[in-house]
Structures are given as structure tokens and as C-alpha cells.
Amino acid sequence: MLTKEQAHAIAQQLKECPFCGLKPTPRIHGAGDKAVNPSARCVTPDCMGAKMPSINLDVPNDVHGWNTRTPPNGAGHRPESQ
Numbered sequence: 001m002l003t004k005e006q007a008h009a010i011a012q013q014l015k016e017c018p019f020c021g022l023k024p025t026p027r028i029h030g031a032g033d034k035a036v037n038p039s040a041r042c043v044t045p046d047c048m049g050a051k052m053p054s055i056n057l058d059v060p061n062d063v064h065g066w067n068t069r070t071p072p073n074g075a076g077h078r079p080e081s082q
């Protein structure tokens with residue numbers, strides 16, 4: 001299990017939301033210094049990122065997946081306008 005310090009350090013490594021450009025908001029709770037099921041997610045209203053599952057900060061694949069989830073054509077590209 002991660003400590004809260006470790007969970008916060010991982011949360012700081014998360015890249016900005018690929019949809020709104022804001023950092024995901026961490027949810028780190030637990031007794032003492034233990035982080036129980038630490039997670040993070042975009043909390044921007046109506047953002048696509050906010051509709052995606054939370055990032056589990058103690059699951060490296062989740063963190064890696066978030067950090068590599070960038071829009072294929074860069075931020076601001078709107079495929080529906082083609």
C-alpha cells in the first residue's frame with residue numbers, strides 16, 4: 001500500500017487532462033499515513049476526462065495509461081468539425 005506521501009508524489013507526475021488541460025484532482029484518504037485506494041480524476045464539469053474512470057494511483061498501468069492518453073492530433077483538434 002502506498003503512503004499518502006507516495007500517492008501525492010504520483011499524483012504530481014500525472015499529466016494534464018488531454019481534454020481540458022487541467023491537472024487531475026487527487027483523492028487520497030486513509031488512516032494515518034496510509035493512502036487507501038488513492039485515485040485521481042479530472043473534475044472539470046462537462047469534460048470528457050471527467051467521464052472516464054478514476055486513475056488508481058497505486059496501479060502503475062493506470063498512471064501510465066493516463067500519461068500516454070493524448071489526443072492523436074494535439075490539443076484543440078476537433079474531429080467533428082471536419
Ligand SMILES: [Zn+2]
Nearest residue numbers: 017020047049
Ligand atoms: Zn479534463
